Amino acid sequence: MSDEFAGMANPQEPNAPLAQWFYQLLSGAQPVASSEQIPVGEDVSLLGTDYHAAFYPAIPNFARALLKQEPELMTHYAPLLFHLIGCPTCHRAYLETYDALRVALADEARPATTALRLSSSASLATTSPKLLVFLCQLLIGQARSVLRQAHREHADEDAWARSLLQQAMQLSRYIMQGALRQRALRDLVEVASLYQISSAGTPGEPGALSYSALVGAGSGARGRTLRRAEMASRPQEQASIDLRAGTLDGSVTQEGEMLILRLVDLDESLRGKFLLISIPLGTLLEPVRWLGGNPYAIRSAGLVGPDGTLITPLGRTDLRLSNPEERNLLETLFKKLDVRSLEA
Amino acid sequence: MPFSAYDLRYHVEESYPALCIYIQHRAQRYLGQLAFDAFEMDQVVGHVIEYLTRIQLLGGGERAPKTALDELSNAQFYTFLNRMVQNKAIDRLRRRRLPMSTTGELEEQGNPDEDNDPLNSVVEPFWGDVPFANPEAAALEAVSQEQLRALLKRCIETLGAAPRQLQAVLQELEDLGAGDLVKEVRADIPIDLDITTVAHLSQHKDHAHKKLRLCLQKNSTNLAVMLAIRLTEYGAESGGTDEWSVPLQTLTQKDLSLREVQTGLQHLTHAGLLNWQGEAVVHLTLAQRKLLTRFYEEE
Numbered sequence: 001m002s003d004e005f006a007g008m009a010n011p012q013e014p015n016a017p018l019a020q021w022f023y024q025l026l027s028g029a030q031p032v033a034s035s036e037q038i039p040v041g042e043d044v045s046l047l048g049t050d051y052h053a054a055f056y057p058a059i060p061n062f063a064r065a066l067l068k069q070e071p072e073l074m075t076h077y078a079p080l081l082f083h084l085i086g087c088p089t090c091h092r093a094y095l096e097t098y099d100a101l102r103v104a105l106a107d108e109a110r111p112a113t114t115a116l117r118l119s120s121s122a123s124l125a126t127t128s129p130k131l132l133v134f135l136c137q138l139l140i141g142q143a144r145s146v147l148r149q150a151h152r153e154h155a156d157e158d159a160w161a162r163s164l165l166q167q168a169m170q171l172s173r174y175i176m177q178g179a180l181r182q183r184a185l186r187d188l189v190e191v192a193s194l195y196q197i198s199s200a201g202t203p204g205e206p207g208a209l210s211y212s213a214l215v216g217a218g219s220g221a222r223g224r225t226l227r228r229a230e231m232a233s234r235p236q237e238q239a240s241i242d243l244r245a246g247t248l249d250g251s252v253t254q255e256g257e258m259l260i261l262r263l264v265d266l267d268e269s270l271r272g273k274f275l276l277i278s279i280p281l282g283t284l285l286e287p288v289r290w291l292g293g294n295p296y297a298i299r300s301a302g303l304v305g306p307d308g309t310l311i312t313p314l315g316r317t318d319l320r321l322s323n324p325e326e327r328n329l330l331e332t333l334f335k336k337l338d339v340r341s342l343e344a
Numbered sequence: 345m346p347f348s349a350y351d352l353r354y355h356v357e358e359s360y361p362a363l364c365i366y367i368q369h370r371a372q373r374y375l376g377q378l379a380f381d382a383f384e385m386d387q388v389v390g391h392v393i394e395y396l397t398r399i400q401l402l403g404g405g406e407r408a409p410k411t412a413l414d415e416l417s418n419a420q421f422y423t424f425l426n427r428m429v430q431n432k433a434i435d436r437l438r439r440r441r442l443p444m445s446t447t448g449e450l451e452e453q454g455n456p457d458e459d460n461d462p463l464n465s466v467v468e469p470f471w472g473d474v475p476f477a478n479p480e481a482a483a484l485e486a487v488s489q490e491q492l493r494a495l496l497k498r499c500i501e502t503l504g505a506a507p508r509q510l511q512a513v514l515q516e517l518e519d520l521g522a523g524d525l526v527k528e529v530r531a532d533i534p535i536d537l538d539i540t541t542v543a544h545l546s547q548h549k550d551h552a553h554k555k556l557r558l559c560l561q562k563n564s565t566n567l568a569v570m571l572a573i574r575l576t577e578y579g580a581e582s583g584g585t586d587e588w589s590v591p592l593q594t595l596t597q598k599d600l601s602l603r604e605v606q607t608g609l610q611h612l613t614h615a616g617l618l619n620w621q622g623e624a625v626v627h628l629t630l631a632q633r634k635l636l637t638r639f640y641e642e643e
Contacts, residue, residue: 015487015488016484018522020480021520022483028553057398057408058411060411060413061411064412074489078491079561079566081476081482082561084479085479085486093398094476096432098475099431100428100431103424103427104420104423104427122362122364122365128364131364134393138397160407163407
């Protein structure tokens with residue numbers, strides 16, 4: 001914050017000292033905001049701490065109210081105006097919005113010729129993966145902001161956050177490079193857990209073992225990227241999603257519509273017991289009909305074998321592991337899978 | 345495939361590719377010498393995508409509140425996006441201190457689009473004539489405009505529950521020469537404040553500033569004023585009972601959501617001016633009506 005009251009139109013203005021005090025009052029609590037935007041290609045969802053969900057989305061309406069000189073404008077938008085005084089990021093967004101909206105509203109008669117020249121072949125499969133990663137991270141970040149804002153206001157915006165996360169998951173299936181998809185969804189589990197805190201039916205205790213999908217691996221090709229053509233050419237029965245918990249391996253395969261979980265080398269303490277399987281992201285997408293109906297508590301169909309192996313069905317789906325995009329979606333669902341013994 | 349604000353809100357999977365292509369196309373035009381610099385292209389494209397997500401349009405669906413952009417015609421929406429891209433591109437060119445395209449250069453390229461002319465942005469101030477063009481100007485406006493100054497006064501008065509903090513702020517204002525404001529506050533607060541005996545002044549001041557910031561940016565403060573006016577304006581007397589009633593729908597008018605009305609009513613109830621417990625119709629006694637009138641007249 002500058003001590004100099006640089007923007008004052010007339011320093012002789014009688015209210016100038018009060019205005020300076022007011023400016024310092026409102027800007028005093030703001031951290032120094034980065035003037036740089038988040039570049040495409042860098043991880044965004046953990047950043048954006050200078051994004052204020054309570055104010056930023058109201059900026060277009062404020063700009064329009066100013067342009068149209070709406071009545072009660074100042075009283076209605078006073079909190080936003082006060083916020084803009086102290087928040088460089090939101091103030092910058094206001095300036096951009098006002099300018100662009102002014103031009104747009106003055107431009108009612110112009111036909112949208114430029115838009116009509118757009119290629120009709122544009123699709124997510126041909127969109128730059130970098131831009132897909134960027135949007136996925138932004139949507140997940142938005143979900144986090146929505147949930148935090150709702151928490152502050154004692155409101156319930158779970159459905160909204162859920163919709164944002166679902167869109168990120170759906171978009172991510174078009175990212176064929178595992179490493180990029182991993183980055184796109186890096187914060188998904190964490191943000192989904194924020195949303196699930198207020199939802200009923202969530203697991204009450206952490207799993208004894210927590211598996212993660214090895215994104216971009218599976219189908220016996222762990223650690224390397226599977227190309228679309230390569231995936232498509234594999235026989236359905238070979239397609240799999242690889243899981244890992246520390247040094248333990250597991251996999252999800254498909255038999256017809258059924259998804260089958262296979263865990264090996266389970267600890268002796270789990271052998272001869274039924275397991276309770278929890279898939280925290282399982283409620284985010286509809287296409288899987290989980291056994292028992294609750295993905296947070298799927299009871300294993302059999303006991304863990306004497307050699308530490310468990311093979312158990314999880315649920316049915318029309319999605320196919322042999323289809324690259326559908327496989328990506330399923331893989332996202334298994335970003336986290338917890339198991340624990342059903343017996344104390 | 346053309347897209348609209350509606351498509352971006354409700355069908356992001358289908359419309360995002362076209363949005364990216366559109367922004368890239370416009371960015372390439374406006375970036376001039378930087379058009380083939382992938383980093384600069386990403387800066388412009390990413391900026392607009394981030395903006396559309398942050399205002400909760402992109403992927404916002406039904407849950408995110410509608411904004412002014414949702415109400416633009418398609419032509420206006422494209423003009424809006426185009427201008428956003430243009431401004432960001434000029435910003436990048438300025439950062440790199442590269443000359444921007446002139447009209448002549450664009451004509452040589454055979455460009456028929458009038459809106460591609462960044463010359464205006466070169467000869468005019470970057471943002472042109474924008475109200476509250478800098479935070480300092482906005483602060484001056486805030487303390488000069490009657491309604492905004494009234495909100496500041498109302499928030500200072502809420503410090504009455506912590507007299508030392510109120511005292512610290514009033515002393516600050518006195519020192520600034522804002523005696524009028526101090527007098528107005530003192531007239532409303534029946535607390536005997538002795539401004540010569542405040543210990544730990546700076547600590548009280550810091551606490552007071554924090555409370556003031558929260559109060560000023562809290563939506564309920566200004567909504568309460570608006571609702572107080574509307575309750576007294578639109579209240580209909582119930583047949584000689586000295587009681588007035590106003591349905592919530594009447595209070596929303598065109599510019600407030602039901603939630604905003606509820607927030608304002610809760611604030612008034614909390615301040616002891618109403619007995620509203622979430623009913624669809626607000627009932628007022630004569631005494632409450634008088635209190636509400638005083639409430640906003642004081643504003």
